[in-house]
Amino acid sequence: AIQMTQSPSSLSASVGDRVTITCRANQGIRNDLGWYQQKPGKAPKLLIYAASSLQSGVPSRFSGSRSGTDFTLTISSLQPEDFATYYCLQDYNYPFTFGQGTKLEIK
Amino acid sequence: QLQLQESGPGLVKPSETLPLTCTVSGGSISSSSYYWGWIRQPPGKGLEWIGTINYSGSTYSNPSLKSRVNISVDTSKNQFSLKLSSVTAADTAVYFCARRPVGLDQFDYWGQGTLVTVSS
Numbered sequence: 042a043i044q045m046t047q048s049p050s051s052l053s054a055s056v057g058d059r060v061t062i063t064c065r066a067n068q069g070i071r072n073d074l075g076w077y078q079q080k081p082g083k084a085p086k087l088l089i090y091a092a093s094s095l096q097s098g099v100p101s102r103f104s105g106s107r108s109g110t111d112f113t114l115t116i117s118s119l120q121p122e123d124f125a126t127y128y129c130l131q132d133y134n135y136p137f138t139f140g141q142g143t144k145l146e147i148k
Numbered sequence: 149q150l151q152l153q154e155s156g157p158g159l160v161k162p163s164e165t166l167p168l169t170c171t172v173s174g175g176s177i178s179s180s181s182y183y184w185g186w187i188r189q190p191p192g193k194g195l196e197w198i199g200t201i202n203y204s205g206s207t208y209s210n211p212s213l214k215s216r217v218n219i220s221v222d223t224s225k226n227q228f229s230l231k232l233s234s235v236t237a238a239d240t241a242v243y244f245c246a247r248r249p250v251g252l253d254q255f256d257y258w259g260q261g262t263l264v265t266v267s268s
Binding site: 077079086090091128132142 | 187194200211253
């Protein structure tokens with residue numbers, strides 16, 4: 042199974058900050074990666090698919106990029122509603138695998 | 149608006165089979181444009197992909213769960229189901245069902261999740 046190593050596991054930031062979260066795959070997965078936001082007690086919400094495509098209805102402050110097997114989620118200017126846990130998911134092959142998650146907290 | 153709703157017992161005894169159903173409303177499960185999946189999340193932990201099925205019944209499941217997983221689809225009821233056998237306390241989790249469009253390949257619609265506790 043493909044391993045997705047996500048970092049950092051937690052992050053403290055302030056409203057207005059620019060933050061980046063990274064997932065590294067242990068083999069090539071093309072652009073077959075998505076990013077999700079999860080708030081406590083809720084289902085995950087798809088933000089980005091195909092590494093850099095913004096899901097419909099998601100604010101443009103969210104963006105995704107890829108460099109080789111490294112994938113980055115960037116939030117350009119944190120808003121209060123962005124404090125949540127973020128996960129990556131590779132859909133290159135089965136079994137699909139998630140990163141361990143990054144908890145984004147208010148500083 | 150598409151909606152997915154998980155249903156099943158909240159408590160299952162160790163060694164028994166965990167049965168869950170996902171009912172899809174506002175759209176047809178019979179479309180060839182979608183796969184349907186199960187994902188779980190143990191309390192306080194991360195997400196784990198369990199498996200996926202399409203309208204014709206083609207399935208893929210996580211080998212980490214060995215052969216304990218059975219996923220099926222009932223197009224007449226617009227539902228798909230998960231059965232996880234020989235459960236242990238490690239299977240205690242919130243179980244989500246979700247839709248995965250072909251081409252998009254990520255899960256764009258999710259159920260609210262249902263907590264299943266394995267305990268005697």
